[in-house]
Amino acid sequence: MRIFFSVGEPSGDLHASNLIRHLKARNPNIECVGYGGPKMQEAGCKLHFDLTQLAVMFIWGALKKIGQFRQLANDAEKFFKSNKVDAVVLIDFSGFNWWIAKRAKKQGIPVFFYGVPQMWAWGGWRIKKIRKWVDHVLCKLPFEADWFEKRNCQATYVGHPFFDQLSAQTYDEEFVESCKQPHEKLLTLLPGSRNQEVENHLPMLLSAANIVKQQVENVRVAVACFNRKQFARAEELLGEHEVEADLYLERTPELMKGADACIACSGSVSLELLYHRKPTVIVYKPSWLYMLMCPYYLKVKFITLVNLIETDEIGATSGKIYDPDAPEAIPTVMPEYLTPVDRSADMAAHVIGWFKNPETAAEKSAKMDELATKYALPGATERAADYILDAISPLTYRRINKSEIPAFSLELLDQAAETVFVEPASDKKAA
Numbered sequence: 069m070r071i072f073f074s075v076g077e078p079s080g081d082l083h084a085s086n087l088i089r090h091l092k093a094r095n096p097n098i099e100c101v102g103y104g105g106p107k108m109q110e111a112g113c114k115l116h117f118d119l120t121q122l123a124v125m126f127i128w129g130a131l132k133k134i135g136q137f138r139q140l141a142n143d144a145e146k147f148f149k150s151n152k153v154d155a156v157v158l159i160d161f162s163g164f165n166w167w168i169a170k171r172a173k174k175q176g177i178p179v180f181f182y183g184v185p186q187m188w189a190w191g192g193w194r195i196k197k198i199r200k201w202v203d204h205v206l207c208k209l210p211f212e213a214d215w216f217e218k219r220n221c222q223a224t225y226v227g228h229p230f231f232d233q234l235s236a237q238t239y240d241e242e243f244v245e246s247c248k249q250p251h252e253k254l255l256t257l258l259p260g261s262r263n264q265e266v267e268n269h270l271p272m273l274l275s276a277a278n279i280v281k282q283q284v285e286n287v288r289v290a291v292a293c294f295n296r297k298q299f300a301r302a303e304e305l306l307g308e309h310e311v312e313a314d315l316y317l318e319r320t321p322e323l324m325k326g327a328d329a330c331i332a333c334s335g336s337v338s339l340e341l342l343y344h345r346k347p348t349v350i351v352y353k354p355s356w357l358y359m360l361m362c363p364y365y366l367k368v369k370f371i372t373l374v375n376l377i378e379t380d381e382i383g384a385t386s387g388k389i390y391d392p393d394a395p396e397a398i399p400t401v402m403p404e405y406l407t408p409v410d411r412s413a414d415m416a417a418h419v420i421g422w423f424k425n426p427e428t429a430a431e432k433s434a435k436m437d438e439l440a441t442k443y444a445l446p447g448a449t450e451r452a453a454d455y456i457l458d459a460i461s462p463l464t465y466r467r468i469n470k471s472e473i474p475a476f477s478l479e480l481l482d483q484a485a486e487t488v489f490v491e492p493a494s495d496k497k498a499a
Contacts, residue, residue: 069095069154071456072144072177073102074168076119076161078261079336080183081105083229083449084159087182088113090453101147102156103140103168116143119161141167148175155460158202159183162194169201178460182206182226182452188215189368195219204459206452210377210443224455227448230336234343235446239322247326252286253423256323257313259302260333261294266301268353269333274311275412276331276349276419281312283416284423289313290327292320329419329429338374338402343444347422347432349415350404359389359408374436375400377443392418401435 071091075084085107088100092112100113105120117140141164147153148171156172158165162185169179181202187194188211198205198221205223207213208230216223248254255277259270270291277289291306291313293299299317306313316323324330324344332341334352341348350372369390370376378401392403393414403418405411422429 069097069460070099070101070152072147072153072156072172073100073104073108073113073159074119074144074156074161074165075102075104075108075159076122076164077159078105078120079230080159080161081107081120082233083183084108084113084157085111086229086232086449087157087453090450091457094453094457103144116147119164137164137167140164141171144168145171145174148172148177153177155180155456157182157456160185166197166201169197173201178203180204180206180456180459183208183229184212184216188212190366192367195221204455206455208448209373226451226455227443227445228339229448229452230339231343231444232446232449234340234444237321239325240319243319244322244326247290247323248288248328252288253284253328254323254326255280255287255289255419256327256330257289257291258320258324258330258332258337259291259298260335260337263298263301265333265335266294266298269351270302270305271309272351272353272410272412272415273331273333274305274309274313275410276416277313278309278311279413279416280419280423283420287423290323291315292323293317294320329422331415331419334371334404334406336373338372339444342374342401342436342440345433345436345440347419347429347436348402349418350402351411351415352404352406354406354408356408359406370400370404371406372400372402372404374402374439375404378439401432401439 073084075081081104084104088108088111091098091100101116102113103117103119104113104115105118109115119140122136156168156177156179158169158179158181160183165181169181172179179202181198181204184198184205184207185191185194198216203222205216205221207216207223207225208228210225213223213225257270257273257277259266259273281287281289289312291302293302293315296317299315302315306315324340324346327346330341330346330348332338332348332350334350338348338350352371368376370379389406390404391397392400392405405415422432
């Protein structure tokens, strides 16, 4: 059995590597090949190309590499034609992966999209591509499956693989303890993992932290840096903004776990902060052009995944950008700011409130605990692996309803459940 992967983001590389391990645990004879990254290769995937090298943001970055993307898509099609491929698994990276899905469907190969594009938030017209080129949508977020099913797509909620990673995460507990002294509050700043995100967000985060330090005693500020280039840039920004803060490299998990509160750039980091039950302010600073376009294509009220999980109004938006400080604003788990202007004072106000009023922070953490207990659970990767293998190996298990069983046999099943499973005589591993 051969499964072709197409994964272009570093986060997708991590999730795919775990998925590959689960697939091989169920069937050691599976051959995993395709496009991905170093973590997938470590898990046993035969890489045709390290697609994570081409991870890009925004349309201009993609256009500069469109020739290379097209060649990779054509190479994949040649592979589909000359080799037996039992399934294609796509993870994120939708622009390129539409091309892979289209070429796989031309060869009659079933396509699974794990980590489907957030078209419920914007670009809903892309649903036509899902219907045409994708056979199975494996959803990470609880509200997604219903959204896709209402639009005639076969969708299943398996959970977010990020929580699998978090449940297996190990921490340097000694460092966590050293992050702060007794009677000290730790404010962790998370400016993002991309260089452009750091450039856009860290100045505002540092400004907010400075306001907090001026109004609350014994606050220590820590900045989590993703790589050395960002660390060097953060040092420059600290000097420019005259903020007293400590910079750390490759200490993000510990800095989140040890924090009393966080200010973070919008992204999947909100899920990790939910997992740790940390009171958090979320910010994302787009361009003015983006803000002008938002009322026309943004279809959800919130930009933060945690807030979207909490609400059942994912399709409800008046065309106005949500502002947590507006008089009519409904409260959210994580106050969020989608703004091209400096809202550091407003962001700081939330943190100051949590630090000065421990009851308020406790209420926020309790709300996050309620949400995390329901959704921040491991098992997504295993469920996805089971779904994929059961879908492409239908003889592994066959589901039989009572209505299909002859009447004379029902007497033997009077203690059975409404549905029973019959395993064929052939060896399950042979599938």
